[in-house]
Amino acid sequence: MALRAPTSQVCFICATAALPAMLVSNSAFATDYMSAAAAQRLMFPGASEFVPRALALTPEQTRLIASKAGAPFSTAFWKLTAAMSGEQVLGYVVTDSVIGKFELIDYAVALASDGAIKDIEILSYREAHGGEVRTKAWRNQFVGKTVNAPLAIGDDIANISGATLSCTHLTDGIRRIATYARVALAKS
Amino acid sequence: MLKPAPLAAQPSASLRRAKPLLGTLVDIRVEAADVERAQLAIDAAFAEISVVHRLMSFHERSSDLSRLNRARPGVLVPVDPRTAEVLRCAEALQTESSGAFDCAVAGTLIALGLLPPVRTAQDDETGDPANGQVMVERGAAPLDLGGIAKGYAVDRAIEVLQGFGVASALVNAGGDLRHFGREAAVVHLRDPADPSRLVASIAVRYMALASSATSGLSLAAATPADRRSALIDARQRTPLPAAAGASVLAPRCMMADALAKVVLVTGNRSHPMLSTYGAQIVLHRSAGNAPA
Secondary structure (H helix, E strand, O other), X not given: OOOOOOOOOEEEOOOOOOOOOOOEOOOEEEEEOOOHHHHHHHHOXXXXXXXXXXXXXXXXXXXXXXXXXXXXXXXXXXXEEEEEEOOEEEEEEEEEEEEOOOEEEEEEEEEEOOOOEEEEEEEEEEEEOOOOOXXXXXXXXXXXXXXXXXXXXXXXXXXEEOOOOOOHHHHHHHHHHHHHHHHHHOOO | OOOOOOHHHOOOEEEEEEEEEOOEXXXXXXXXXXXXXXXXXXXXXXXXXXXXXXHHOOOOOOOHHHHHHHOOOXXXXXXXXXXXXXXXXXXXXXXXXXXXXXXXXXXXXXXOOOOOOOOOOOEEEEOOHHHOEEEEEOOOOOOOHHHOXXXXXXXXXXXXXXXXXXXXXXXXXXXXXXXXXXXXXXXXXXXXXXXXXXXXXXXXXXXXEEEEEOOOHHHOOOOHHHOOOOOEEOOOOEEOOOOOEEEEEEOOHHHHHHHHHHXXXXXXXXXXXXXXXXXXXXXXXXXXXXXX
C-alpha cells in the first residue's frame, strides 16, 4: 500500500475492510451539531417561548462564583434565555464557548427553575492546530459561523480516532454555569 | 445475508448530537425512518451511556467502582449487572494478556498524581461478579475501569440504538467508536506522535475501532515535563513513553479498547488475543524509539 508515513516507525496495517489509507493534511476540523435555538427547543419541549434575559450579575456574585468555581472567569460568551410557558418560567438555557489549547466548543446548559443542571448539549466543536489557537485571529474565524455556514477548511471532519480529547475546559465551564445558577438563578 | 430493506423503511432522517460524558465528548449519529425515532433513539443511547458513566466512574464517590474501592476486605458489595460484566471481562483480559492489560493500575496513577487518592484502598475483586456482588480481598490495589468502560459504554449505546430499529448508527466516545449500517463510516486517525495531524483514514462498517495513545491531545503542547502518559505498563508499573499509539478494529468496542492497550504495552503486532477476539491492528506506533 503506497503511503507517506510521517516516520518509519508508524505501521499501517490496511485491513480488508479498510479503504486505501491516505494522508490527510487538514489543520482545522469542525462539526456543527445544532443551533442554540434548536437546543432550547430540544431541552424544553414544553416551552411556548424563549426570552433572552440579562445575566444581571452583581460584582459580589461574580466574586462568589469565581471563588466557588476555583478560578476567575469571564461571562463574555454567556447568553441566558428563559424557557417560558405563558407566564411561568420552566427553566433557563445558558450557552457558552470554551477555548482549549486546540479546541473551541460551543455548548448549551439547560437549568431547571431551581438552578439544577437538567441537560447539556454540544452545539459545535472546532479544532485547530499550530499554536494559533489562543490568538484573537483564531477566535475570530469562528465569529458569525452558524450551522448554515460551516468552516471551509477541514469542514465537518466527521470522525477522528487517536489521542483522546480531555474536555477539562468544558467541565470547568459547566461548573461555572452550575455555580452561577445556584448563586443567581435559584432565588428567582 | 442482509435482505434489502423495504422502501418504506429507507432512512429519511439523519441526526447527530454530542454530549460531554465519559470524560470526553460523545458523538452519536443515526439514520432512521423519521426524525422523531432518531431523536428518541439518541436520547435513549445517551441515557445508557450516562448510566455506565455513573456506575464505573473512578471520580464519582457514589459509583459502583468507588464503593468497591472504598469497601473493607471481605464485605460483599452489590453492583449493577453491567459493572459485574465489565469486571468479569477485565479479569479475563488480564489473565489472557499475562498482565499487560490490568485495571489495578490506579495505584500507580494515584502515585503519579494522575488520579485522586482513594480514601481506603483495597481491591482485587473476587466472589461471583455474575451474581452482581463483588468482594474485595485484603491487600489489593484500587481499580480503574478507564481501560474498557468507555468501550463498554459505546457497545451498550449501539445495542440501545439497534433496539430502536434505526437504519444505521455511529457512536464515537472520544475516538473509541462503533458503527452499524449499510454505509461505512470514514474514520480519520491521529498521528500518535503528533495528535494534531491526521495520518490515515479507514472505513469502518459493522465494526468497532478504538485507539490508545500516550500523547493525550490536551498534553501535546505542554512542556516535556508535563507529558506524562496516563497509560501504564502494568507489568512494570511505569508510564509508557510518549508518542506511541495503537488503533484496533474489533466487533466489540470494549475489546477494541482493551486490545489497543495490549498492543501498545506489549508491542506485539501479532498478539494471540487479536485473533481470539476477531480483531486487527490498523495503526501502530511503538513506544519511544525502540523498535516494536
